[in-house]
Amino acid sequence: MSNESVEAALFDRTLGTGDHKTVGRLWIFSGLALGLAGLVLRLVSAIEQLDTGSVSMLEDANELVQVWSMSRELLVFGGIVAVLVGIGTFIVPLQVGASAIAFARGAAAAYWMWLASAAMLVAAYIGNGGPGGGVRDFVVLWALALGGMMAAIVWALVCIATTVIGARAPGMKLEMMPLTSWSFFVFALLGLLTVPVQIGQLIISFIDVRGGYQSLVDTTSLSAVMDTITIAPSVYWLAIPVLGIALDAIAVHADRPLRFRQSTMVAIGLLALTAFGADVTSFGRRTGGIDFNNALLVIALLASILPILAALALAGESLKVGKPGFTVPLGASLAAGLMVLAGAAVSLLGAVEPIVGFIIDVNNALTDRTDVPDLPDALMLNGTTFNAGVTALVVTGALLGCLAGVSHWAHKIWGHRANAGLGSLALLSIGGGGALWAVGEVLGGFDGQPALPAIADTDGLASVGNLLVLLGVAGAAAGVGLTLLIAASAGFTKTGSQSEPWIGTTLEWTTASPPPLGNFDSQPRVTSANPVLDMNTADDVDSAEPEEVSV
Numbered sequence: 001m002s003n004e005s006v007e008a009a010l011f012d013r014t015l016g017t018g019d020h021k022t023v024g025r026l027w028i029f030s031g032l033a034l035g036l037a038g039l040v041l042r043l044v045s046a047i048e049q050l051d052t053g054s055v056s057m058l059e060d061a062n063e064l065v066q067v068w069s070m071s072r073e074l075l076v077f078g079g080i081v082a083v084l085v086g087i088g089t090f091i092v093p094l095q096v097g098a099s100a101i102a103f104a105r106g107a108a109a110a111y112w113m114w115l116a117s118a119a120m121l122v123a124a125y126i127g128n129g130g131p132g133g134g135v136r137d138f139v140v141l142w143a144l145a146l147g148g149m150m151a152a153i154v155w156a157l158v159c160i161a162t163t164v165i166g167a168r169a170p171g172m173k174l175e176m177m178p179l180t181s182w183s184f185f186v187f188a189l190l191g192l193l194t195v196p197v198q199i200g201q202l203i204i205s206f207i208d209v210r211g212g213y214q215s216l217v218d219t220t221s222l223s224a225v226m227d228t229i230t231i232a233p234s235v236y237w238l239a240i241p242v243l244g245i246a247l248d249a250i251a252v253h254a255d256r257p258l259r260f261r262q263s264t265m266v267a268i269g270l271l272a273l274t275a276f277g278a279d280v281t282s283f284g285r286r287t288g289g290i291d292f293n294n295a296l297l298v299i300a301l302l303a304s305i306l307p308i309l310a311a312l313a314l315a316g317e318s319l320k321v322g323k324p325g326f327t328v329p330l331g332a333s334l335a336a337g338l339m340v341l342a343g344a345a346v347s348l349l350g351a352v353e354p355i356v357g358f359i360i361d362v363n364n365a366l367t368d369r370t371d372v373p374d375l376p377d378a379l380m381l382n383g384t385t386f387n388a389g390v391t392a393l394v395v396t397g398a399l400l401g402c403l404a405g406v407s408h409w410a411h412k413i414w415g416h417r418a419n420a421g422l423g424s425l426a427l428l429s430i431g432g433g434g435a436l437w438a439v440g441e442v443l444g445g446f447d448g449q450p451a452l453p454a455i456a457d458t459d460g461l462a463s464v465g466n467l468l469v470l471l472g473v474a475g476a477a478a479g480v481g482l483t484l485l486i487a488a489s490a491g492f493t494k495t496g497s498q499s500e501p502w503i504g505t506t507l508e509w510t511t512a513s514p515p516p517l518g519n520f521d522s523q524p525r526v527t528s529a530n531p532v533l534d535m536n537t538a539d540d541v542d543s544a545e546p547e548e549v550s551v
Contacts, residue, residue: 035079433475
């Protein structure tokens with residue numbers, strides 16, 4: 001067969017595939033590319049915000065809002081969520097012992113719908129649509145395209161969750177599931193409850209703009225749709241699969257299976273409960289965004305740190321008792337967990353304003369006093385870039401989790417190891433850049449810089465913060481670019497398959513790399529949470545049995 005025929009056959013198989021492994025690879029590559037594009041756009045808006053008293057690179061303040069808004073949408077739903085869905089689509093069926101993902105054709109259709117919607121989203125912004133846009137048809141197209149991306153992700157999550165529920169290997173109970181699969185199951189369930197809230201808000205926006213009920217003069221208010229998924233505690237939705245990936249990777253690279261698995265599973269489930277509040281309490285607020293004084297949201301904000309801290313603390317036993325040596329997956333996993341924990345810790349400052357305000361209101365009502373001093377301006381953080389700083393920490397943790405997943409399962413996904421040198425550089429770039437980005441946003445919040453980019457003179461902490469944001473986003477973008485290069489170098493290498501770089505205790509390590517079409521030669525049977533250890537123990541027992549001697 002000629003090279004042209006081989007390439008044509010490969011192209012046809014890719015377009016018409018129902019194999020979850022091919023679909024997972026497509027999600028990962030596309031997500032990394034769009035995530036990088038989102039960070040580049042955020043870099044453009046950060047450059048513009050260095051001189052907040054004027055507009056130099058872009059035409060006006062509305063275009064600044066458009067670039068900033070597009071960067072959020074591409075980074076979250078075009079990048080991070082897409083890569084996580086790709087890892088889940090590839091790994092979860094292998095971990096639970098399934099021969100295929102549930103609704104295989106539907107899983108493939110979800111990817112193509114997401115990709116087409118992402119192209120429409122970019123076209124909408126090019127045509128002067130989206131938040132800050134001035135052309136009605138393209139603003140409407142933005143709502144349709146972003147809703148299409150979200151709907152495609154919802155359907156992909158349905159496929160992952162159904163695989164976990166109905167396609168597990170014989171004997172695998174829910175409590176025996178690998179933590180990655182469990183976290184993706186929780187991630188999918190929470191996504192099925194929260195993402196439709198954003199779709200509902202987009203439908204409201206579509207009707208308002210299409211019917212002329214919303215003026216094109218103030219389309220910047222449409223950015224509130226993304227606020228309810230990118231501000232703590234709802235942004236912790238992104239951290240749920242990251243914790244699962246990190247905990248599985250820590251167990252493998254520390255050579256010590258997690259001892260407190262069920263407690264860790266409970267902690268991940270509790271995080272989902274606390275991450276649900278913001279979407280429900282803000283639904284229907286067309287232009288107002290999140291109500292930071294909502295009691296449920298404040299409680300969820302305060303409670304979210306506990307399950308994150310518990311999951312990481314329980315994983316510490318593997319590091320303490322095991323024999324960890326530095327690898328990119330281990331380093332990225334630890335850094336991801338710490339970034340998410342830092343985001344949850346910093347977010348507690350955002351609860352000071354509503355709590356103190358509530359205490360002052362109660363005191364005034366009981367004592368009829370009006371001379372109680374108000375909260376200092378420096379602690380009135382909600383509605384400023386402080387919230388973006390918390391988001392930056394969680395987003396950085398999610399990006400590090402994606403790097404950990406791609407590096408940890410690179411050999412399983414593509415048949416070739418991830419480049420350790422490039423992985424180390426990506427780890428430093430994403431981690432260091434994300435930390436600078438977050439610090440810069442938080443400093444701007446302490447100085448009262450509004451969350452929505454605006455043309456207004458700033459100095460002091462805000463100006464220093466804007467410079468740190470620029471440097472940090474540039475570093476994070478470089479790290480994501482290196483991660484994309486790692487995936488490309490592993491995916492397009494033509495040499496023969498290498499030996500496994502490390503072996504875990506879950507079912508994906510019992511099949512070839514990359515796995516065959518049906519994943520396993522025969523249906524695996526599970527008797528514990530560590531089936532590979534069980535198989536090795538059985539083999540040792542069989543080899544130790546004395547040979548039968550005939551007389």
